[in-house]
Amino acid sequence: MNMQYYNQDTYIYLNGDFVKASEAGADLFGQSLHYGYGAFEGLRAYNTHHGIRIFKAEEHFDRLQQSCEAIHLPYTWSTQQLMDATYELLEKNNLRAAYIRPLVFSGPNMHLTAATTANIMIAAWEWGPYLGQNLLRVCTSTVERPNPKSFPVEAKVSGQYVNAILASNEAIKRGFDEALLLDQDGFVAQASSENLFIEKDFKLYTPPLDQVFPGITRQTVIELCKELHIDVVEKKLSIQDVLEADSAFLSGTASEIIGIKEVNGVTYKEDWEHTIGASIQRKYKKLVLEEENYEVII
Template identity: 30%
Template sequence: MSIDSSSDSPFWLSWCDGQSVSDPQRSLSAASPAALFGESAFETMRVDQGEVLYLEDHLDRLTTTALALGLAEEIDRSLIQSEIKNALEEIGVDRAGRLRITLMRAIDTASGLNVERCHIQRWLLYSPLLNVADEPVEICFSTVRKIPPACFDPAWKHGNYLSSLLAVREARARGFGDAILLSTEGFVTESSCANLFWIRDRELWTCSSDSVFPGLCRKRVLEVAEEMSIVVHSGHYQPEELLLADELFLSSSIRGLVAISRLEGRDYDLGFPDSLTAQLGVALKKRDQAELIRRVL
């Protein structure tokens, strides 16, 4: 499976500036700066029991990206929260889903690179999660390299995901579900759309935060590991380090923790339910449940 197989869903609901849109593909212009230049800021959030998990954290990150890209001088968080609330009420389902919010310039107020005083559209796209089972994933190393931090801050979640797209296509052509991208220096970074962890001798290892996306699930994994008194190593590592690991897993806001059963030609004994990956996953699900209770109350 792919870590982001939910994106293959044929069912989408969409809203623009709080209004339902029946056909978003016809509503997005090819002349939009988002299409021409990849200029947009977005967040993809998990919806469970009619609530967005960790919404405030996602909006913090969306604001950071939007300000860094110059999309806006400030973000009206209360307006976005209201539009998300109305959208979820319109959906009227309790099943798990993914909700993507994208900020982009409206074509009717943008003219080439002259983007002053442009209206920033707020797009919401929802699709149900077709497969929420914790199925292990088989991955490979990609020949596509991750964009260096000197070019784009890895903390920005912007519309240019071409390197990730090419990496996934390459992996699927080889029969794998996802791929790990290396830095231009040859160090391990992350998969196409998820952070990477590995376990060796019951200790947790991950890539240095200066070269990877600051995933919210990644943050919670590190917090839970500290609570469980697990030794954590962070740094720049060669690909060979992963082949010495006892366990590998990916983390993302949509899927949570997904065990890696195979890396290239190396198979991993998943060892459930005694694996450290499984124990961390249970602890994270408890946190998610506490977050749902907090939002409902």
């Protein structure tokens, strides 16, 4: 599981400059380190026949700004500025296909007050699909998705991902690949860091946005379904709905589109290759590689 994210030649972008990752210092008195008070994003760059393309870069950096605003973290950068810097970062590190991690973190402050200063770091490294390529064995977690009244669940906030670590770690210890988290009312919300779709009677169903993270890949799946004339219904899903589905899959930038083999030991009978999810998986790969001209904005 451990991997080397950088070496002595790797550059990161830090507050307007490109610096060696091995030489970048960290402030040990910041709220981000002590309290998880920071926001981040995950993007992917693909090596297409048109050159290096970051998929939906504008949407990701816009969402980074929205996440910072949701937790009152200063945000002073433009989307275009950060997009340009990221392409330059990829070039400096000679990366054609990569996972990209921008992080906004606070300046030194030990009080539980809104930050008055913030920094931005962007890193990139080669990273295959986060959950691998094989169909997943998934279980429901004893860890619940945070209550939206206690936390802005629509924001990609660093501290919130302790919740994801706990759920994912529990699933792996039980012999599964990933966890499904329920909301405070007992409905299925999402996986630890991916959105969930289930297929039933040639339709897709996915939990509504009020309890889940507004994934950009989730939205891309919905857009692709419109192109393919596949019905997508956003509704609250019980664990029974998930167990009785014909098939299911997860979506996320790091994981892309990945099918589920079983949930809580119940195996889906539908052959994955014949499911809507598999069709979406193939269309998504062609989309990010710019092999087909969809009306989805990249």
